[in-house]
Amino acid sequence: MSKVILITGGARSGKSALAERHMRSFPGAPVYIATAEIRDDEMAQRVALHRARRGPEWRQxxxxxxxxxxxxxxxxxxxxxxxxxxLWLTNLMLGGHDWEAAGRVLAQCLSTQSAPVILVTNEVGAGIVPESALGRAFRDAAGLLNQRIAAISDEVYLAVSGLPMKVKP
Structure with missing residues (x-):
């Protein structure tokens, strides 16, 4: 049986770096599953920084x-x-896909994996109420998706200022 770990936190909370460090506790060559799409120079720079930090031993x-x-x-x-x-949820919603069904399929898939999986997600419920209907729909969807994945995860961490707080043992 694999281990499923969810790491959440706000923007720039250090959750990706924490997840990368946590990956080192598992044997085998690390695999990075990227959901971001590079659509502008700023995003390209972010992706390049992440790749450089991970190093060449990661398969993407x-x-x-x-x-x-x-x-x-x-x-x-x-x-x-x-x-x-x-970011995956954003891609689903903007593409007109059924994100709720996709979340159910993801949760089921995670329960069948033999190798460990760490998932990174943003905690979006602690901020201001979004002004637009789309923003509110996204916030609500992200909260529900995060709850679904947290429920099936073996461990859940909240990243705060680069430090992990374990919220589910």
């Missing part, structure tokens, strides 16, 4: 929509880091 799979396929295809190839659920 780009999966802006099909994270379940990426998890299934990479199971047994080493521990996986899926970064991040909220």
């Amino acid at each position: 799979i780009d999966a802006p929509l099909d994270v379940v396929g990426a998890l299934r295809d990479s199971d047994g190839a080493g521990p996986r880091l899926l970064d991040c659920l909220t």
Whole structure:
């Protein structure tokens, strides 16, 4: 049985770096499942910084929509880091996909994995109420998706100022 770990936190809370460090506790070559799509220079710079920090030993799979396929295809190839659920949710919502069904399928898939999976997600419920209907729908969807994945996770951490707070043993 694999281990599923969820790491959440606010913007720039250090959650990705914490997840990368946590990956070192698992044997095998690390696999990074990226949900981000590079659409501008600023995002390209962010991705380059993340890649440089991880190093060349990481194998990367780009999966802006099909994270379940990426998890299934990479199971047994080493521990996986899926970064991040909220970007995946954004891709689903903006593409008109059924994010609730996709979240159910992801939760089911995670329970069948043989290799460890760490998932990174943003905690969006502690901020201000978004002004637009789309922003409120996203905040609500992210909260529900995070709850679903936290419920099936073996461990959950909240990143605060680069420090992990374990909220589910």
